[in-house]
Amino acid sequence: MVKKLSVRISGQGLHDVTREVAEAVRESGVREGLCTVFLQHTSASLTIQENADPSARRDLESWLNRLVPERDPLYTHTQEGPDDMPSHIKAALTDVSLSIPIVDGELGLGTWQGLYVWEHRRREGPRSLLVHITE
Amino acid sequence: MVKKLSVRISGQGLHDVTREVAEAVRESGVREGLCTVFLQHTSASLTIQENADPSARRDLESWLNRLVPERDPLYTHTQEGPDDMPSHIKAALTDVSLSIPIVDGELGLGTWQGLYVWEHRRREGPRSLLVHITE
Amino acid sequence: MVKKLSVRISGQGLHDVTREVAEAVRESGVREGLCTVFLQHTSASLTIQENADPSARRDLESWLNRLVPERDPLYTHTQEGPDDMPSHIKAALTDVSLSIPIVDGELGLGTWQGLYVWEHRRREGPRSLLVHITE
Numbered sequence: 001m002v003k004k005l006s007v008r009i010s011g012q013g014l015h016d017v018t019r020e021v022a023e024a025v026r027e028s029g030v031r032e033g034l035c036t037v038f039l040q041h042t043s044a045s046l047t048i049q050e051n052a053d054p055s056a057r058r059d060l061e062s063w064l065n066r067l068v069p070e071r072d073p074l075y076t077h078t079q080e081g082p083d084d085m086p087s088h089i090k091a092a093l094t095d096v097s098l099s100i101p102i103v104d105g106e107l108g109l110g111t112w113q114g115l116y117v118w119e120h121r122r123r124e125g126p127r128s129l130l131v132h133i134t135e
Numbered sequence: 136m137v138k139k140l141s142v143r144i145s146g147q148g149l150h151d152v153t154r155e156v157a158e159a160v161r162e163s164g165v166r167e168g169l170c171t172v173f174l175q176h177t178s179a180s181l182t183i184q185e186n187a188d189p190s191a192r193r194d195l196e197s198w199l200n201r202l203v204p205e206r207d208p209l210y211t212h213t214q215e216g217p218d219d220m221p222s223h224i225k226a227a228l229t230d231v232s233l234s235i236p237i238v239d240g241e242l243g244l245g246t247w248q249g250l251y252v253w254e255h256r257r258r259e260g261p262r263s264l265l266v267h268i269t270e
Numbered sequence: 271m272v273k274k275l276s277v278r279i280s281g282q283g284l285h286d287v288t289r290e291v292a293e294a295v296r297e298s299g300v301r302e303g304l305c306t307v308f309l310q311h312t313s314a315s316l317t318i319q320e321n322a323d324p325s326a327r328r329d330l331e332s333w334l335n336r337l338v339p340e341r342d343p344l345y346t347h348t349q350e351g352p353d354d355m356p357s358h359i360k361a362a363l364t365d366v367s368l369s370i371p372i373v374d375g376e377l378g379l380g381t382w383q384g385l386y387v388w389e390h391r392r393r394e395g396p397r398s399l400l401v402h403i404t405e
Contacts, residue, residue: 001302002302002303002371002372002373002378004373032136032137033137033267033269034171034267034269036304036369036371038369038370038371038378039380040378040379040380040381040383041380041382041383042318042319042320042326042380042382042383043320047227048177048231049177049223049226049227050177050178050223053212055211055212056177056212056219056220056223058211058212059209059210059211059212059220059223059224060223060224060227062209063203063207063209063224064224064227066209067202067337068333072333074329074332074333074336075329076325076328076329077323077325077326077328077329084326085326085329088319088320088326088329088330089329089330089333089334091319092317092319092330092334092364093228093363093364094227094228095230095231095365096318096365096368096383097368097369097370098231098232099171099173099232099234099267099369100173100232101137101171101173101265101266101267102137103137103139103265108137108173108175108265109175110174110175110176110177110263111175112176112177113175113176113177113231128380130371130373130378131371132303132304132369132371134269134303134304134404134405135269167271167272168272168402168404169306169402169404182362183312183366184312184358184361184362185312185358188347190346190347191347191354191355191358193346193347194344194345194346194347194355194358194359195358195359195362197344198338198342198344198359199359199362201344202337228363229362229363230365230366233366233367234306234308234367234369234402235308235367236272236306236308236400236401236402237272238272238274238400243272243308243310243400244310245309245310245311245312245398246310247311247312248310248311248312248366269404270404
């Protein structure tokens, strides 16, 4: 089963999609299996991070922004805006697909794990996810 | 089939779990399929690395420690100790799930590939893995 | 179903394998499912990146070469040549396995997504992929 999810994004940063993906798992009725999430973009990415203290996610984002700054003289791919090339690099360093086992009908995430779409561009609007669920 | 593995970790570094995961594959009886390993934590991660010369793994760890040092003034998430925020960043840069095809009843790893839990914190104690196996 | 693909590589850089993997999906006859690609090496990796403007891939490679240079005095693992240890680090920062849902009998890639083997060594010759396809 493959379900398409469209997630409304409101700007750069980590957007929690744990609930939407967990709902797709529950709807599937699968009790023990595997849920794979895939993002259909190259300037945003997926990550699993601490869901408790938001300061951990803010620091993660600040750190990556410092590692991959805008307007680096190395970039030649500049015509799509100053936030485009850093976004491709950040996407390459993080994840485009994540597979999470299903246990007792629920996503087998650890206590402190949340699933995030990490928007790297300064934009609003939808991002597309594919969710595959199997036994 | 989902199997829960608890791995005893004895401090920062790469801990080989190839044997434990390969045993779960053999027990499953699956001859051709897919084995997905998922780590239920955000301050440790998974990686596949060279299993021959340990100097490659030591250099990898030294390099990442230099890229993501402790006590960076950028960090605001500091109350869980100086090794916590670097651990979240290192986990985001490496892997939380890995999927390895099963060929002839065995993990389809290349000759020089080993599967490691990469503990980023200075701690001892168990880390939890979920292993999903399907045809 | 697991299919072994051998990809001819002609030097450092990103080598498009989208067509080979898409063909394996079509041959399988699976209409809705999951395709997992796994690379059997530790000095090359996989990535999904923009397939339109080649300048994005060139900048990505230049950026990673600057982050992980050869002949870093930190390296002790040097006997396999100056491009070996950087290759292991680059592989750890990118991907060894990628899972892409199958929709309507095709790889569910986004419009601008291509699938690449990223060769990190200065070498020519084959690299081995395993492709697992399931419903």
